[in-house]
Amino acid sequence: MQFTQKSKEHIDACRFCWMCHHVCPIGNATGLERNTARARALGLSMVARDSVEYSEDIIGNVYECSLCGGCMTDCVTGWDPVMFTKEARLGAALDGKLPEYVTTMISNLQEKGNIYGAEKNANIPEIAEGDILFFLGEDVRAKGCAKNAVELLKKAGVSFSILKDEPNSGYSMDFLLGAAAETKAVMENCAKVLSNYKKVVCYDPADAKVMKREYKEWGIDLKAEVVTFTEFVAGLIKDGKLNVKNSGIEFTPQDSPLLARDLEETEPVREILSACGSIREMLLNRNYTMLAGNLIMNEYMPQVMETVAANRWTNAKNVDAKVLVTTSPAEYILLAATKPEDMELMTIEEAVLKCL
Ligand code: SF4
Ligand code: SF4
Structure with missing residues (x-):
């Protein structure tokens, strides 16, 4: 497993520091030291030095991070465990060492369009009414319900579309594999579909996050304006539409x-x-x-x-x-x-x- 110089520096900065352990939702839930940014960095620092193998256990630990950024926000010296954790996931993929649960989720996405392997959700309406796309996202389509959100937009008199076959935004691939070619391909496919619309309102912050940040970072051309659902609804209230x-x-x-x-x-x-x-x-x-x-x-x-x-x-x-x-x-x-x-x-x- 080869790390970039930047990641190596962040890993070495974190490996003997315990200052952010209290903000980690996973560490707080498990009570285990392995679920701290420091412990992850310590394991990866040994991998980076070729002192230990990039083993199943260390890779498992890399997937025990939610990438929530709590540690990074708390860090007064500006180090970034999210960055090196994502790079470590990409490394596991490139080394052909992904845990089985990860490969299962990726196959699900390729076959069903979502990592959960869920069939089409009967609770999701199909609407074709305008150049605003209401993008529901993988989690809602597989496990949730958008009924109330749709009702709210209709009450505000918004004309919008919901796609029958909504493309995957690439959020889950980015979470599982980081900056892999496969992640980029999913994102490019999504950007192509979204570019048929003037505005995309993202119901799920996860989709807004990749569209607004990763697409830009990776040079993926997205012509539509992307707004979060909360920003959009706050605007509807301000404009007197709600x-x-x-x-x-x-x-x-x-x-x-x-x-x-x-x-x-x-x-x-x-x-x-x-x-x-x-x-x-x-x-x-x-x-x-x-x-x-x-x-x-x-x-x-x-x-x-x-x-x-x-x-x-x-x-x-x-x-x-x-x-x-x-x-x-x-x-x-x-x-x-x-x-x-x-x-x-x-x-x-x-x-x-x-x-x-
Ligand atoms: S992110 Fe900052 S506070 Fe947390 S372990 Fe690394 S150096 Fe320490
Ligand atoms: S990014 Fe990972 S290590 Fe940092 S606080 Fe969140 S779950 Fe914990």
Whole structure:
């Protein structure tokens, strides 16, 4: 396994440092030192020096990171474990050493268009009404429901399309393989389809993240403007297309790390919720948020994902929150599975619909 010089420097900087261990949602869930940026770096530093083989165990550890960026945000010296972890995944692929659960997900994507191997979701409508594409994403198409989001856009009088055969954005391939040629091919195919539209509204922050960041970084030409669903809905409220009334409900936003850290978008969700009621913040909010779950990892470490979501409920409880509001379908699905009886969970569109 060959690392770039840049990754080697970041690995060496992290390997004896423990300063960010407390912000890792996976380490907090497992209680294991191996699930810290430092421990991952220590293993990889030995691989980089050819002192140990790039073994199944070290590769397994590389896939135990959610790439949530909590460590990177907390790091006062600016080192980036996400960057070297993604490079280590690409290295495992190039060395032909991918874990079986990864190769299964990639085959699923090639055969069914999603890593879960799910058949077509009957809950997803097909609409062809305009030059705004409402991009639902792999997680919703395989495991979720977009009914309320569609209802909200219709109530605002937005003309939009939803594709029957929506292409995969490449987010999951980027998560599993990093910057591989296969990832780029999936992204290029998606960009070609999206370029038929003027604007793409991404329901899932994961798709917005790759379209706005990775496509650009890899020189993938995407003509359409990409906006997040939260940004779009906040705009509809501002423009008077959605007349929300203050319901008096106190909402607590669960900031998606993809929105808050990768896309640096933290305020639209707060603008929406302030119009619908008031906000009670969690202690770890905005770009210091804590991940509440990742559906890709749920395929190979479901018990850890259950604890990650349950821990976030504990964070919410600790500030006496009553209604948690999500902007990520993956987090919604995993939080719903662990919801305490005395608390409520809503998607952002459910919160708005309640206040119309
Ligand atoms: S990311 Fe920063 S704080 Fe975390 S282990 Fe590396 S050097 Fe330490
Ligand atoms: S990216 Fe997230 S999951 Fe990975 S080591 Fe950093 S804090 Fe932990």
